[in-house]
Amino acid sequence: MTILDLDNFETDFWKDVDARKTWDQIIPGELRDTTPVTLTKEVIARYAKGVGEDNPLYFDEAYAKTTVYGGIIAPPSIHILLMFACTTTEDWMRSPGTINAGQNWSYHIPIRPNDTITMRGTALDRFIKKDRLFAVHENTFTNQNGDVVCTGRGQTIRPV
């Protein structure tokens, strides 16, 4: 397992740009290259703070234990972080100019500290609409027990 290290993440999205698939090279159905990551309590707290989630359920274990959740959980939107945390610098979702057009996400099991999350990501479809190049992606995140925690689909407009 790899503990997610936020401080050594490659923030230069131009790096490896030539290794990434362009719209023409995206094959519907093909899997994206992913690596499982383990989310610590600190990573969850940092994500929550970064997106302005101030419910103590996300960072205060003593409080969280008193709730129906029985302990700290991650904010549901943490898949936003996982999408980049689980993929490589060569993943086409990092391509500069990738424009998000919309997303839909379903939530099943809240993510908890020390969960190891695996991403299965595909390019589900690609199409041209109003001269724009679209790709549809679908991601499924599972935990260390093999249970689906959340799944989502989105559309991006690809850079030309």
Added chain:
Amino acid sequence: MDAKQRFDEVTEGDIITGRDFTVTRDTIQAFADASLDYNPLHFDDNYMENNFGKTSFGGVIMHGMQNFALISRTLTDWLIPRGGFHRRLETRWLKPVQLGHTITPKATLTRKLETDKGYWVTFDIEVTNQDGTVVAAGNAMAEFIDVIPGSPA
């Protein structure tokens, strides 16, 4: 209260107004550090002078997923104290959000539905900017349940 009782406490037509959010370079940086999305769309003024297909933004834009996270927070800030469990969020980005813009998410509880095994509510979502223009739209679902999936025994 059990799930049915908590479900009975919410009403079709309930309106949830989220907190106002004003976009600055600092909020963009904070969101990038949280999400790990460092696309130059959000940082590089020179790059944003380019045209993107038929679109010219004329400056850096807020992350679309910042909007998603704000809507999600709006829903869970309301649902969690009422014992509701956030199940689904669907969004479409209609207009870019730029530096200095102030956006406000709003959710309207559109429908309560009892199914074979659950108590469900649906929401319509709109995010408007300081001019009242809708920048994002969507819908969401929540469930009232007695045991959160994956909870410690």
